[in-house]
Amino acid sequence: MIKLERVSKSFGHLQVLKSVNLEVKSGEVVVVLGPSGAGKSTMLRVVNGLETVDSGQVWVDGVPVHDKRTNINLLRQKIGFVFQHFELYPHLTALQNVALAPIVVKRMKKEDAEAKGVQLLSALGLSDKVGSFPAQLSGGQRQRVAIARALAMDPKVMLFDEPTSALDPEMIKEVLDAMKLLAKGGMTMIIVSHEMGFAREVADRVVFMDKGMILEEGTPEAFFSSPTHPRAVEFLEKVLR
Amino acid sequence: MSELDWGVAIDYLDVLLYGVLLTLRLSAISTVVGLAIGIAVGLCRISKNPLIAIPAAVYVEVVRGIPLLVLLFYIYFGIGYFVNMPPFIAAVSGLGIFSGAFVAEIVRSGIESISRGQMEAARSTGMTYLQAMRYVILPQAFRRILPPLAGQFISLIKDSSLVSVISVVDLTLQARNVIIATFRSFEIWTVTALLYFSLTFTLSRAVRYLERRFKVVD
Numbered sequence: 417m418i419k420l421e422r423v424s425k426s427f428g429h430l431q432v433l434k435s436v437n438l439e440v441k442s443g444e445v446v447v448v449l450g451p452s453g454a455g456k457s458t459m460l461r462v463v464n465g466l467e468t469v470d471s472g473q474v475w476v477d478g479v480p481v482h483d484k485r486t487n488i489n490l491l492r493q494k495i496g497f498v499f500q501h502f503e504l505y506p507h508l509t510a511l512q513n514v515a516l517a518p519i520v521v522k523r524m525k526k527e528d529a530e531a532k533g534v535q536l537l538s539a540l541g542l543s544d545k546v547g548s549f550p551a552q553l554s555g556g557q558r559q560r561v562a563i564a565r566a567l568a569m570d571p572k573v574m575l576f577d578e579p580t581s582a583l584d585p586e587m588i589k590e591v592l593d594a595m596k597l598l599a600k601g602g603m604t605m606i607i608v609s610h611e612m613g614f615a616r617e618v619a620d621r622v623v624f625m626d627k628g629m630i631l632e633e634g635t636p637e638a639f640f641s642s643p644t645h646p647r648a649v650e651f652l653e654k655v656l657r
Numbered sequence: 658m659s660e661l662d663w664g665v666a667i668d669y670l671d672v673l674l675y676g677v678l679l680t681l682r683l684s685a686i687s688t689v690v691g692l693a694i695g696i697a698v699g700l701c702r703i704s705k706n707p708l709i710a711i712p713a714a715v716y717v718e719v720v721r722g723i724p725l726l727v728l729l730f731y732i733y734f735g736i737g738y739f740v741n742m743p744p745f746i747a748a749v750s751g752l753g754i755f756s757g758a759f760v761a762e763i764v765r766s767g768i769e770s771i772s773r774g775q776m777e778a779a780r781s782t783g784m785t786y787l788q789a790m791r792y793v794i795l796p797q798a799f800r801r802i803l804p805p806l807a808g809q810f811i812s813l814i815k816d817s818s819l820v821s822v823i824s825v826v827d828l829t830l831q832a833r834n835v836i837i838a839t840f841r842s843f844e845i846w847t848v849t850a851l852l853y854f855s856l857t858f859t860l861s862r863a864v865r866y867l868e869r870r871f872k873v874v875d
Contacts, residue, residue, distance in 0.1 A: 517782035
């Protein structure tokens with residue numbers, strides 16, 4: 417479903433991705449771990465073309481993302497993206513946030529898009545927040561609205577860029593629960609996260625990155641109980657205390 | 658010194674109000690023209706393509722560097738030398754082009770004040786750049802630039818008094834005509850000043866109302 421082949425990327429003199437290879441099968445949930453500055457977010461952002469690549473190629477559902485002939489707007493409809501800082505549209509209500517892209521991009525009728533929006537928000541436990549503006553919502557509620565906004569386009573894959581890092585501790589669970597629900601539903605997901613418990617419980621595969629490279633990958637059981645790469649060992653010692 | 662005669666202002670109020678109507682019409686049309694030019698040029702200013710961005714920057718710099726009076730003369734007498742140029746058309750063009758340059762800078766700064774993440778979020782759902790601009794960035798930017806934009810259009814109403822020199826029969830020219838007939842400069846200029854103030858003050862209150870109506874908490 418998603419395939420990265422020898423993807424390299426630099427910001428100025430700093431090489432953030434060094435020939436990264438990764439394949440994610442349909443329905444698979446991959447959690448990407450690693451210290452900050454490892455290139456995790458950049459890797460996620462090249463998958464939906466928010467960042468360009470210097471070399472290599474990324475395929476989503478068989479379509480090359482970084483090819484001039486690819487209609488990136490069409491391809492992005494298949495790729496939901498959830499940001500660390502939510503990035504909800506502050507001038508629109510929760511429902512309008514969710515319904516906007518289906519109306520504008522898919523030319524869906526307003527009533528249909530809103531009916532779908534209400535359904536999605538309700539499924540995420542936000543049926544009473546439909547008419548609220550982002551500023552009136554808690555962080556956890558905002559992130560769930562953001563998830564609903566991404567799902568409204570019926571994506572084939574969902575990318576999460578540290579979706580709980582900007583949340584207060586007591587709000588993390590509601591967002592992780594929403595993501596678990598998605599994983600159970602068979603959604604293909606790549607999640608950059610620092611939530612070790614979530615990775616252990618939900619991930620089909622864990623990928624460990626550092627300094628622009630994937631250093632280790634495997635099942636959560638194998639990775640957490642017997643990591644092999646020295647930097648992965650060091651990282652786990654730090655985060656698991 | 659002769660007694661003040663405010664009755665003159667009442668007698669000629671209809672003449673002055675005729676001028677008010679023209680000033681209003683001229684300002685309203687010039688505002689629309691200036692807004693259209695300003696949005697277009699403001700969007701060009703933030704383009705990554707230098708072939709679009711540089712001409713827009715040149716337009717802004719050149720127009721901001723020329724006095725409005727000279728711009729009006731240039732259009733009415735200069736360009737009017739080659740093509741038939743009715744005073745009202747010259748006035749609207751001059752004011753529109755002039756305020757367009759200032760609006761462009763306000764629009765540019767407004768768009769740049771919206772965080773990059775908003776554009777990324779919109780694009781990530783499959784919107785094109787223009788769709789993201791129209792539905793996500795510009796609505797937010799407009800709420801933010803409403804106050805400076807209002808200031809710009811209040812200036813435009815006041816600047817429009819300059820068009821009296823290219824024989825557009827606006828409030829200022831009507832005031833001068835009334836004074837020629839009555840020699841009552843103090844009374845007529847006082848009333849004229851009050852009429853201008855009532856226009857700009859009404860606009861400024863209306864914008865205040867809009868600001869509160871569209872307030873975005875973030």
